Amino acid sequence: MKLFDLTGRAAIITGGSKGLGLAMAEGIAAAGGNVVLVSRTQAECDAAADKIKSLYGTGAIGFAADVTKQADMENMAALCLKEFGSVDILINSAGINIRGAIDELSLDDFTKVMDINVTGTWLASRAVTPIMKKQKKGKIINLASTLGLVGLANRTPYTASKGAVVNMTKALALELALDNINVNAICPGPFLTEMNEPIKNTEEGKKFIVGATAVGRWGVLAEIQGVAMFLASDASNYMMGSCLLVDGGWVAR
Template identity: 45%
Template sequence: MTNFNLDGKVALITGGCQGLGLEFSRALASAGANVVVTSRDERKAQASADAIRKETGRDTLGVVADVTDFAQIQAVVEQAVDTFGRLDILINNAGVNVRKPILEYDEQSWDLVQTTNLKAPFLCAKAVVPQMIKQKFGRIINIASMLGTVALPERSAYCSSKGGLIQLTKVMALEWAEHNITANAICPGPFATDMNQAVINNPDANQFFLNHLPVKRWGQPEELTGLMVYLASDLSSFMTGSAIVIDGGWTSE
């Protein structure tokens, strides 16, 4: 089990201050990694970094950044490397969803979802990978979705962005394998996060989801952390280009 130890590693988690991102940040720090978390909210970034540091004893850095802005991401990478000397793990977690029927979907909402969910991971990888190539080691973990493999009504932008992210992950895996850099995607199903509270609080919508879940419940964020630590660790060195679905059995139907 010592191979799961992330001592000496440094992880950057975009959107790492709430929901699944915060759970991922805590898990990686608990496994020994120093973590850099980003948010658009300075107080939230700092508070999350402080809380993770107190809980795990690891060094942390809370940074304000818009992950859709390449210059800002480059600045985050430079700050992380200046602070810790390296950057080993990139978790592309920041995401957004706007639910509307296609005929009511405005261009601004479409661009917001695509830019945040698909363009931002592309930009973050471009900023981080040159450092990983220097180190001859890297782990890229993209947070996609089961909706990158199956569809739901009123999620046209979200489904297409997450499907695109799965394909982008595969290209990353092919291009950077020779540098000892792996790229994999985690595809969560329905998890009880802030993003999904509107669905959970709607009795009809909630029941629709429960009817499609063989386990008859929503997932809890901590149920993703074992896979996260594995993909970030040395044990996953032969695994790249994969998209792993954790969805309570939804896509098994």
């Protein structure tokens, strides 16, 4: 089990105050890791950090930041290094989804999704890279999506952004491999996060999301933890540029 032990390692999780980000942060903490939880709201970050400290007894810090701002991402990386002595893991989980037909969406809608999902992932990765290079080790885990691999109507901003994350993951993996930095992605399917609550009981949600999975249901947040813990640990040291599906068999259909 030493392969999966994260004791003493430090992880940054953007979008870490709720949803899949918080679930993955809990997985890292359960394996012994310290975490920096990042979102726009300090109160939400602090509440999530308090929850992790009380449940797992590991170090946890909340940090309010905007992933689209370079200075915020650099300050985030510096805080983790100062508080925990290293930056071993980055999980890029911050993301948004704006749904709608292309002729009903605005350019601002498209730009907002691309800024957070793509630019935010790039800036956070850029901020930790010099630290990880100096350490000669690190793990960068990007949250892509099944919709980075297949299409779905009325999702042009989101699918474009997650497709970009998939290829960014591959390019960055090639760039950093010789520095002993692993860059991989998780492609979640339909998890019942706050982002998906608006379509939970709609015909679309029942037919095109839940009905399309092999298991016939939404994913439970805790079901993302295992793959995140795996990619953060030494068990995945030979993986570079991989995109792991956690989708209840949706893409298999």
